[in-house]
Amino acid sequence: MSGYDDTDAFEGALSLSQRAMAGARGPAPYLDGLNPAQRTAVETLDGPVLMLAGAGTGKTKALTCRIAHLIHTGRARPNEILAVTFTNKAAREMKERVGHLLGAGPEGMPWMGTFHSVCVKLLRRHAELVGLRSNFTILDTDDQIRLLKQLILAANMDEKRWPARMLAGIIDGWKNRALTPERVKGHDTAEFNNRGSELYAAYQDRLRTLNAVDFGDLLLHMITIFQAAPDLLAQYQRWFKYILVDEYQDTNVAQYLWLRLLAQGHRNICCVGDDDQSIYGWRGAEVGNILRFEKDFPGAHVVRLEQNYRSTEHILGAASVLISSNEGRLGKTLWTEAKGGEKVRLIGHWDGEEEARWIGEEIEALQRGTRGLVPVNLDGQAILVRASHQMRAFEDRFLTIGLPYRVVGGPRFYERLEIRDAMAYCRLAVSPEDDLAFERVVNTPKRGLGDKAQARIQAVARDNGICLFDAARLVLQQGEITGKAAGQLRGFVEGIVRWHAAVQAAGPVMVAQAGDDDDDQLIEDEPEAPPVRAANDQSHIRLVEQILDESGYTQMWLNDKTPEAPGRLENLKELVKALEQFENLQGFLEHVSLIMDNDRAGDEPKVTIMTLHAAKGLEFPVVFLPGWEDGLFPSQRAMDENGQKAIEEERRLAYVGITRAEELCTISFAGNRRVYGQWQSQLPSRFIDELPVRHVEVLTPPGLYGGGFGAAGGFGGGRGHSTIDDRATKADVYNSPGWKRMESRASAPVPARARAVRTVEAVHFGVDDRVFHTKFGYGTVLDLDGDTALIGFDKAGEKHVKAGFLKPADQADDVPF
DNA sequence: AACAGTTCTTAGGTA
DNA sequence: AAGAACTGTT
Numbered sequence: 022m023s024g025y026d027d028t029d030a031f032e033g034a035l036s037l038s039q040r041a042m043a044g045a046r047g048p049a050p051y052l053d054g055l056n057p058a059q060r061t062a063v064e065t066l067d068g069p070v071l072m073l074a075g076a077g078t079g080k081t082k083a084l085t086c087r088i089a090h091l092i093h094t095g096r097a098r099p100n101e102i103l104a105v106t107f108t109n110k111a112a113r114e115m116k117e118r119v120g121h122l123l124g125a126g127p128e129g130m131p132w133m134g135t136f137h138s139v140c141v142k143l144l145r146r147h148a149e150l151v152g153l154r155s156n157f158t159i160l161d162t163d164d165q166i167r168l169l170k171q172l173i174l175a176a177n178m179d180e181k182r183w184p185a186r187m188l189a190g191i192i193d194g195w196k197n198r199a200l201t202p203e204r205v206k207g208h209d210t211a212e213f214n215n216r217g218s219e220l221y222a223a224y225q226d227r228l229r230t231l232n233a234v235d236f237g238d239l240l241l242h243m244i245t246i247f248q249a250a251p252d253l254l255a256q257y258q259r260w261f262k263y264i265l266v267d268e269y270q271d272t273n274v275a276q277y278l279w280l281r282l283l284a285q286g287h288r289n290i291c292c293v294g295d296d297d298q299s300i301y302g303w304r305g306a307e308v309g310n311i312l313r314f315e316k317d318f319p320g321a322h323v324v325r326l327e328q329n330y331r332s333t334e335h336i337l338g339a340a341s342v343l344i345s346s347n348e349g350r351l352g353k354t355l356w357t358e359a360k361g362g363e364k365v366r367l368i369g370h371w372d373g374e375e376e377a378r379w380i381g382e383e384i385e386a387l388q389r390g391t392r393g394l395v396p397v398n399l400d401g402q403a404i405l406v407r408a409s410h411q412m413r414a415f416e417d418r419f420l421t422i423g424l425p426y427r428v429v430g431g432p433r434f435y436e437r438l439e440i441r442d443a444m445a446y447c448r449l450a451v452s453p454e455d456d457l458a459f460e461r462v463v464n465t466p467k468r469g470l471g472d473k474a475q476a477r478i479q480a481v482a483r484d485n486g487i488c489l490f491d492a493a494r495l496v497l498q499q500g501e502i503t504g505k506a507a508g509q510l511r512g513f514v515e516g517i518v519r520w521h522a523a524v525q526a527a528g529p530v531m532v533a534q535a536g537d538d539d540d541d542q543l544i545e546d547e548p549e550a551p552p553v554r555a556a557n558d559q560s561h562i563r564l565v566e567q568i569l570d571e572s573g574y575t576q577m578w579l580n581d582k583t584p585e586a587p588g589r590l591e592n593l594k595e596l597v598k599a600l601e602q603f604e605n606l607q608g609f610l611e612h613v614s615l616i617m618d619n620d621r622a623g624d625e626p627k628v629t630i631m632t633l634h635a636a637k638g639l640e641f642p643v644v645f646l647p648g649w650e651d652g653l654f655p656s657q658r659a660m661d662e663n664g665q666k667a668i669e670e671e672r673r674l675a676y677v678g679i680t681r682a683e684e685l686c687t688i689s690f691a692g693n694r695r696v697y698g699q700w701q702s703q704l705p706s707r708f709i710d711e712l713p714v715r716h717v718e719v720l721t722p723p724g725l726y727g728g729g730f731g732a733a734g735g736f737g738g739g740r741g742h743s744t745i746d747d748r749a750t751k752a753d754v755y756n757s758p759g760w761k762r763m764e765s766r767a768s769a770p771v772p773a774r775a776r777a778v779r780t781v782e783a784v785h786f787g788v789d790d791r792v793f794h795t796k797f798g799y800g801t802v803l804d805l806d807g808d809t810a811l812i813g814f815d816k817a818g819e820k821h822v823k824a825g826f827l828k829p830a831d832q833a834d835d836v837p838f
Numbered sequence: 839a840a841c842a843g844t845t846c847t848t849a850g851g852t853a
Numbered sequence: 854a855a856g857a858a859c860t861g862t863t
Contacts, residue, residue: 107853137853162852236853304852410849413854430852464839471839506839634851656850674851697849698854 049093051086051122059083062324063090066263069284069318070291071311075355076298076340076680077331077640084265084293085115088131089122097262099123102131103283104265105139111267111638112138132261136276140239141611143257150250151229151242156607158233158448163441164457165189165235172223176216188213192221196237197305199244199275201225231456240275247282258286269294269314273305281317290318296351297344298677300634302670303659312351329355331640333362336686338716340679346711347669363394364718365679365686367709372693373411373648377418380404380645383687384424384628387643394685399425399626401642405633405678407654411647412630419628429631439578439589443596444613446568450520451606454488463489466577468509474502490517516571523564524606561606565597633678644682649675649690649706668707675708688712786810 055063062072062083074080088104091097104119106112112134120130132139141159148155160168169185169192191212195205202222213220228234234242247254264284266272269292272280284290292314299308315321329337337355344350370376390396404415412428419426442465445458453459463478464470481501482492493514496502502510569575575593578586603609629641648654655671663670679686690705786792790802792812804811 109853135853239853301851303850408850410854467840469839473839632851658850695854697847 049090051089055079055083055086056328058324058326058328059086062326063087065322065324066091066094066096067289069288069314069321071269071314071318071321071323072291072293072326073295073323073351073353074293074326075295075329075353076677077329078326078355079328079330080267080293080295080326081114081118083326084267085118085122087291088119088265091263092123092128092131099128099131101260101262102265103139103261103263104131104133104267105136105280106133106267107135107271108638109135109138111135115267136279137236137239140243140279144234144239144242144246147246147250147253150246150253153229153234153242154232156232156452158231158452158455158610159239160228160233160235160457161436161441162189163436164233167457167460168227169220169224172220172227176220176223178214178216183214188217188220191217192224193237194305195221196235196241197273197275199241199278201241201245232452232454233457237275240279244275244278244282247279254282255286257283262287262289264290266290266292267294268298270296270299270308270311271301271306272310273307275305277307277310284318288318295353297347297353297673298637300637300670300674300677302663302666308349312349325353327353327355329357331683332357332680333359333684335362335364335716336679336682339365339686339712340676342713342716343679343708343711344672344676347672363685364716365688365712366718366720367712368687368689368720369705370689370691373414373691373695374418376647376689376691377414380415380647380687380689381418381422381424383645384643385422387685397643397684399628402645403629403631403636403639403641403643403681404645404647405631405636405681407633407648407656407674409632411653415630415647425625425627427627427629429629430635437589437592439592440596442574443565443569443593444610446520446572446574447565447606447610449490449517450524450564450568451610453490453517453521456482456489459489459493462572462574463493463510463513466573468513469506470510474506474510477501490514513572516568519571520564520568523560523567527560527564527605559601561603561609562597562600564606565600569593569597633674636681637677640681640683642682642684644678644686646675646678646686646688647690648694649688649709650694650703651706652703653694654706655708672708672711675706 052060052063056079059079059082062070063086066087072080072083074083084104088102091102092099104115106115116130116133119133123130134142144151144153145155145157148157166185166189169188170180173180173183173185173188202218202225205218205221212218228238247257261283264280266280271294280290292311294311296308296311299306299311302308310317315323332340334357337357341355368379370379384399384402387394387397387402388399406412409430416426416428418424442462445455445461448455448458449462460475463475478489478492478496481487481496482489485492485495487495493510497507497511497514500507575590578590578593581589600606600609603612651657654675655668659667659671679688688709690703690709692703693700694703695701786802786805788802788805792800792802792810800812802810803813
């Protein structure tokens, strides 16, 4: 009730005085660069606001200006503003831009972070209200699965038939819907062989004992706390005068409830989103949240940002027509002042390898500048795939031709084996009672502590109700483990004792303890203290080096002769380097458990390869969208699980993909593709049929097989059909001569290796010779053994290959294809 | 307990 | 095709 419709006079008075107070830098300069819609979005400060921001319409600008405006007009002090995003990247960008707008003011920054990071901060303060201590650990998916596996076994269930992953998915789903075990018990009992809710309850108990939470708990616990402690909730409601939410279309039920609880005080909530870009239904996002906004928040202002500053009219046109096949949209009409430009290009290929080859060549051509187009730097080009396994074909090809690329969202830095091991050691140093960490590294490196020894420790821990670390000590005391293993275990335990002491000595454990919940404390507590290190205190870095050293972990990889070992050591070094930015080990662990980024700014320009999901929010002059085939995109699995709903979500994904492109967008599909190692013939995606002919140019594929496809200049091959919005039908595509030819080829057995590599006879290599390999590119001979050679490839690392596959580097030009 | 060889499963996106 | 899980051998 406080908050809207009572504002006009109020606004002027307040802003004047507050500006004076803040030593105002004159009238808000940031307003000048805004278009009318953006300006409305920035200046409609009170009450609920829904900002419907289409792709490329300057949403982040509006959002950050709005925050600046709130502060500039004195509506709120920075830390009375809460801005939540979904990704760390988005949070980082927002911080940067807001920081820039605000200048180096003394007032501090708003609360800006992901749902998860904000919740961690809150939950650490109030952990005891859900039976946790404030230094709880956050489990990653791996820990979660291992834990569930134990519980499933303990419940005497067949782990084969009832895999832990499945249970993890079910529990995740419940948590996304803010359902606690008690709430589940009533209605969802059929799940997981009727044991779902029981196992869920056991899991939550186990987490509590371990003083741990999973990702879903961060929100779930906060909701529980808010609902159980209305006074506390009221304090936060009073505190956060303005709440902003980015990507609102991606919120799940739990997030929605959390927001609604917090926003009920001042009712100043501004949600920004685009229903057409809702692509996270599979992890619980509810498009319904954004569609329902006006009902949920009566009196809401709706502002539409529709002027697109990113793409050409053809790209925009193609995307708009495609998305218009979806039902239940809020509806937007994107427009642009940019006229002309290239049409969206469509091309079919024989198979996935040809597709990769063609795209590689096209990228190089665009880099040089062709057909009157300005040259496009590799940084400006991206390949967006539906599923990560599509990436390999491109990596292989680009390795071969030496085209620099970067994979975004590949295996994350902190998910790598060696990093997880190292982290487990760090966790043990911080809290020796971290059983999951203990389990992980007790026999890594190998200490001769196999299943039997570990079972012994587990049993002692269970019988005495103590943690594994204490159990290990007890086992040693009682001499239950003897010989070499005992010595090793003793070394391990003593190490942990030593490291833990060092951590304790280094400083007080970060604390925001219970009881600091009055407003004054909130003010003082800098919301998002950026990790700043005390310049001269690097003790935690030395400690980690010491830990990795004394545990024998580093040595383990030094002894390892597999090709990955050097890379792993490299990663460990980077881990240590990353520590520099934190003042203590605890802060670092926190960071790593939440962060997901390893996109180090590249030195040389590189093509980006990533998933469509990861591409949301990004833009590139040139975009390639390969693999538009039914079953792959739209994904068969999604369709099986969610039917029509899934197709709409996949279509939105296609929409997201096309709208990433500024200048040139190329969609492609292949007639054949290897799936699970088996060749399969593929049909073009149904989304291709939905593209408007007037915005699309069909290219003639090169090469042996594809020639002629669509050569007549459109899906319809020029035949005068006309449907409502001039779409081609599938029949048009299938009737094209090129497609027919492809199809007939597809049903014939695929030649075992169309690109059969010729063996080159009578070529002898010596060590240090420069050679070329069709798959791995250029390299140097390191060693020879009969017809096998060890080659140090420039791009692909060291590999053993048959000499017959090699050519002298200077003859590389004759390589087939 | 550690290793090598074999069979089995898996291949949607993420904080 | 690649990795995980499993088997049997040393």
